[in-house]
Amino acid sequence: MARDYLKKAPKTARTDASETRKIVMDILDTIEAGGDQAALDYAKKFDKYEGNVLLTADEIAAAAEKVPQKLRDDIAFAHDNVRRFAETQKSTLSEVQLDVVPGLIAGQKAIPCRAAGCYVPGGRYSHVASAIMTVTTAKVAGVNNITACSPPRPGEGVHPAIVYAANLCGADQILAMGGVQGVAAMTFGLFGLPKADILVGPGNQFVAEAKRILFGRVGIDMIAGPTDSLILADKTADPEIVAVDLVGQAEHGYNSPVWLVTDDRALAEATLTRVPELIEELPELNRDNARAAWRDYGEVILCGDREEMAACSDDYAPEHLTVQAEDLDWWLSRLQCYGSLFLGEETTVAYGDKASGTNHVLPTSQSAKYTGGLSVHKYMKIVTWQRATREGAKRVAEATARISRLEGMEGHARTADVRLAKYFPGENFDLSAAE
Numbered sequence: 361m362a363r364d365y366l367k368k369a370p371k372t373a374r375t376d377a378s379e380t381r382k383i384v385m386d387i388l389d390t391i392e393a394g395g396d397q398a399a400l401d402y403a404k405k406f407d408k409y410e411g412n413v414l415l416t417a418d419e420i421a422a423a424a425e426k427v428p429q430k431l432r433d434d435i436a437f438a439h440d441n442v443r444r445f446a447e448t449q450k451s452t453l454s455e456v457q458l459d460v461v462p463g464l465i466a467g468q469k470a471i472p473c474r475a476a477g478c479y480v481p482g483g484r485y486s487h488v489a490s491a492i493m494t495v496t497t498a499k500v501a502g503v504n505n506i507t508a509c510s511p512p513r514p515g516e517g518v519h520p521a522i523v524y525a526a527n528l529c530g531a532d533q534i535l536a537m538g539g540v541q542g543v544a545a546m547t548f549g550l551f552g553l554p555k556a557d558i559l560v561g562p563g564n565q566f567v568a569e570a571k572r573i574l575f576g577r578v579g580i581d582m583i584a585g586p587t588d589s590l591i592l593a594d595k596t597a598d599p600e601i602v603a604v605d606l607v608g609q610a611e612h613g614y615n616s617p618v619w620l621v622t623d624d625r626a627l628a629e630a631t632l633t634r635v636p637e638l639i640e641e642l643p644e645l646n647r648d649n650a651r652a653a654w655r656d657y658g659e660v661i662l663c664g665d666r667e668e669m670a671a672c673s674d675d676y677a678p679e680h681l682t683v684q685a686e687d688l689d690w691w692l693s694r695l696q697c698y699g700s701l702f703l704g705e706e707t708t709v710a711y712g713d714k715a716s717g718t719n720h721v722l723p724t725s726q727s728a729k730y731t732g733g734l735s736v737h738k739y740m741k742i743v744t745w746q747r748a749t750r751e752g753a754k755r756v757a758e759a760t761a762r763i764s765r766l767e768g769m770e771g772h773a774r775t776a777d778v779r780l781a782k783y784f785p786g787e788n789f790d791l792s793a794a795e
């Protein structure tokens with residue numbers, strides 16, 4: 361059976377992409393030319409903020425005072441889970457070496473980037489969990505200098521719990537600056553910050569586009585833009601939980617897609633009825649976001665069987681993928697494209713978003729086709745090294761000389777020739793290009 365769209369979205373993640381690109385390019389160019397003052401001008405324009413941007417130790421301590429003990433405990437709990445999961449992931453990265461031929465050893469090392477810029481979103485909601493996700497993983501990876509940067513609220517600055525979490529997790533500096541100007545400040549080394557080797561963290565379409573444009577001169581973790589989520593559900597799923605979970609992630613923003621893929625028409629129809637009702641029950645900001653997200657980006661897709669459902673899901677390559685269906689092991693082994701997978705009704709995306717330990721900085725807009733989410737590995741450079749004895753490199757030198765000569769790279773060939781002549785003066789080698 362072909363995919364039957366009971367609700368089809370009029371918009372996709374590419375809608376307005378070229379307009380966003382133009383806006384971001386212009387801001388980046390202006391800041392690169394104008395430095396600190398240009399970034400401050402944008403902070404004033406977009407966030408109506410004119411306060412101090414690089415937080416002092418006193419400001420960080422004052423923010424901590426405002427965080428209630430219960431929230432501190434929850435932040436510590438989430439931090440501990442994220443840290444231990446990151447440490448376990450790090451343990452999968454080993455330094456290796458191989459005797460490629462007797463007398464020539466080649467090895468792999470993992471070296472952390474020296475300076476990371478962690479973007480912590482804060483336009484619509486106060487993304488405390490993003491501070492935990494980004495700064496903790498950088499710290500576990502061994503990054504030497506970590507900047508956390510987040511949008512300030514007019515007259516208030518960065519939310520105190522974000523400041524508290526970033527500091528607890530190991531940020532060396534906290535910058536009260538959001539959007540493209542925040543990303544630019546960390547990349548260009550404004551306000552006395554070290555220039556970031558890598559930019560990580562989620563953000564809206566402007567933040568994601570800034571990272572995309574700057575990639576190359578600075579590393580990035582991935583494109584982690586507006587949140588998207590897909591639920592795979594069969595007739596065993598609870599329609600109320602499916603609908604609540606869809607609405608839960610649609611509140612992220614007006615451009616956050618949520619999709620239901622099912623082989624059960626009754627479930628699809630119940631969802632179509634229930635989602636708008638649940639949206640209307642949300643507080644105003646959340647309701648406005650979810651309403652627009654569902655109207656413009658929400659989809660309900662009916663498939664013939666679970667194989668078609670899995671294929672459909674892999675085409676969407678969602679950031680968050682939930683399965684509420686029979687035989688979770690089958691789904692775990694079959695599904696190939698997602699940022700993070702939530703198997704069964706007993707867990708849910710929000711657990712991963714906030715506290716369960718897996719990272720919530722995840723690939724959006726189909727980038728899960730080629731990458732996973734944020735982990736210590738994103739901050740680590742896998743580099744190689746080698747050393748050799750004269751005898752061990754002899755055969756390699758002969759092959760190098762002949763291959764280089766065949767390629768027309770005479771300078772390369774001579775670096776091998778000169779060694780063979782020096783180390784084996786009595787021997788004759790045929791180092792001409794193989795015909």
Ligand SMILES: NC(=O)C1=CN([C@@H]2O[C@H](COP(=O)(O)OP(=O)(O)OC[C@H]3O[C@@H](n4cnc5c(N)ncnc54)[C@H](O)[C@@H]3O)[C@@H](O)[C@H]2O)C=CC1
Nearest residue numbers: 406481482483484511538539562563564584586587721722
């Ligand atoms: N993919 C992932 O792993 C995650 C993604 N997210 C996403 O992060 C995003 C957070 O978005 P926001 O709440 O907006 O916070 P944000 O911090 O990403 O963006 C706020 C900034 O956007 C800039 N901005 C706003 N309007 C602008 C305009 N017209 N032109 C240029 N710059 C402008 C402002 O400078 C402001 O500081 C959401 O889309 C959410 O879905 C959140 C967490 C995880």
Ligand SMILES: O=C(O)[C@@H](O)CS(=O)(=O)O
Nearest residue numbers: 489587713714720721722
């Ligand atoms: O895109 C995401 O990962 C978000 O769902 C994370 S959070 O809910 O904003 O913390």
Ligand SMILES: [Zn+2]
Nearest residue numbers: 587609710713
């Ligand atoms: Zn979320």
